[in-house]
Amino acid sequence: MVGIPLGMAVITLILSKIHNRIADISATATTIATAAMSFYLIGTGESTYWMGGWFPPFGITLVFDGLSSLLLIIVNTVALLSVVFSLSYMEKYTAKPKFYSLFLFMLAGMNGVVLTGDLFNMFVFLEIASIASYALVGFGVEHEELEASFKYLILGTVASTMVLLGVALTYAMTGSVNMADVSAMLKSFPATKTMAFAAGAFIMGFALKSGLVPFHAWLPDAHPSAPAPVSAMLSGVLIKAIGVYAMVRVIFDVLGASPVFLEIMLVLGALSMAVGGFLAIGQWNLKRMFAYSSISQMGYVVVALGLGTHLGFIAGLFHLFNHAAFKSLLFLSAGSIEHATGTRDMKELGGLAQRMPVTSTTTAIGALSISGVPPFNGFFSKLLIILACVAAGRWFLAALAAGVGVVTLLYFLKAMRFSLFGELPKALSNIKEVPFPMAFSVIALAVVCLAVGVIFLVDPAFSDIFLQPAAEVLMDGLKSNASSYIASVLGG
C-alpha cells in the first residue's frame, strides 16, 4: 500500500526518459491499484503488520483498522480521479513526469501516515507527503506560486518540527515510539507537565498542518496557487490525512482523550468554522474562496469529533468523507474553468452555463452539496453535526454550525451567480468544454456527491459499512483509553 506508490514514483521518473506517455500510464495504473486495494480491504477487520518481522515495541508496525480504512478509501479515490484529471490538465506545464513522481510520493506519504502505528514513522511519512506537496504547490514557478510555496514550506517545517519535539518528549517519558506501547505506558503513570507539553506540541503541529484557525495563514495562499489536481489533493485529502487524522489518532489512541483535549478541539474547530466562513464571502478569486471554505468545513469536522459522542464521531467522519468528495470536485471544476477561460477571477467570468454545460453542472452540484442543500451529501452530514451538538448539550455550537451553514450557502450562491450564470463576457465568447479525462473526473465526483446523499436518504444504515468501524475506533480511545487498539497491536 505504501510501497507501491513509493516505488512507482521513482520508476515513473526513470521510465519517462524513454517516452513521456509512459509516465501517464504508470501513474494511472499505480493509483488504480492503490484505490482497488483500499476498497478490497473494507470490512476485513483490524490487522497489524510487523515490518521486517520485528515484534513491537521494537520494530515498526503498520496498523489497519476502521479509521485507517475510511481514510485510505478517501485518499486513494481522490488521488485516482486527480491523476485522471491531470492527464489533460497538466499538458500546459512542462515536466509532466516529474509532476506524477511528486504526486505519487505525496500519495505514499499520506497512505503511510494513515497506516503507521509508530510515532516517529508517522513523522517521517508526514514529511514525505509535506515535502512533495511544497514542491507541487510551487510547480508553476511563477511569482504567486513561489511565494505561496515558500510560506507553506516555512510554516510546514515549523509544524513538522513541533511534531518531532512531541515525539522526542514522548520518547523521553516512556522510552518507546510505538503508539500502542506509549499509550499502554501512559495509562500506568499520572499525567505530568512534560506530557502536557508534548501534547501541546503535537496539537500545534497537526493544527498547523490541517490549517485550523489561528494556524491557517498558509492555506489560502498555498491551495489556490497549486495546479488544480494538486489543489484538489491538498484541500480534499492532505489536510485531512496528515492534519485531522494524525491529530485524532494521537489524541485518541496515544495520549488518551481527556476532556481538556476535546475542549481544545472544540475551540479550534469553532474558530475555524466561523473565521473561514466569513473570510470566504469577501473573496473574488474562485479558488481562494474554496480554500477559505476548506478551513470552515474542517472546522465542522473538528467540532464534531471534539464533541466526544458516538453521534459526533459518525457525523464528523461522514462530513470528512463528504468534504473530500465535494471539495475536490469544486477544485477540479475550478481547474476546468481556468483551463477553458484562463482566469479564476469571478469578476471576469460569467454565463459559463451556456458554453460549458458539463463543468457548470458539476460545479453547481459541488456548491449545492457543500452548502447543505438536500438531497446532496453535505446536507446530511451537516444535519448530523448540528444534531450531535444539540444532543451533547452544546447549543451555542449547534447555532454556530447552523449559522455558518447559511454563510456557506451565501458565498457559494455568489460563486455560482458570478461564474456560471449571468451575462457571458465578450472575451469568453469562444470557450469550449474541457477534454474527456477532465470531464470524467468531475462527473465521477459529482455522482459520488449525489449518490451518497440519495443512498443516505433511502437507507441511513449504509453508514454502518465504513463509518461505524471508524467511529468504534474513536469510541474505544475515549472510553477505555484505547485498550482494544493496544491489544490488537501488541497481540494482547
Add this chain to the structure above:
Amino acid sequence: MLSHTSLYILDIALMGMGIYALIAKRHIIKKIIGVVIIEYAINLFLILIGYRAEGVAVAPIQDAEIGATELAAKAVDPLPQALVLTSIVIGLGTLALMAALAIKLYEKYKTFDMSEINRLRG
C-alpha cells in the same frame, strides 16, 4: 563539564534563537537559517535524551570486554541516534527545497526581502 540540566537550558535557548530569527528577520536566507536552527535544536534535544551524564557513557556496541548488563547500564541509548539520523536527512531535503525556492524567488522578484514579496493578499 556541564551538568545535564544546563545542557537542556542551552538547547532551549538555541531553539529560542531560531524562532526569533524566523519571526523577526525579513531576509529570506535569514528566515531559512532560523528554521534550520530550530531543526537542529530539536535534533540535539533528541540526542540529549539518549545521553548519559557524568562521563560514564560508552558507544552502544557490545564487545568482549563488556558484559550485557554493564553495557545496558553504561551505554548511551542508540534509538534517539537512529531517529536523529533520519531527521537530519529529512532536514537536508527541506533545506535543499528552501534554498531552491529562495533562488527562484530572487529570480522572479529581484529581492530577498520577504516584506516586498507580497502579491498574495486577502
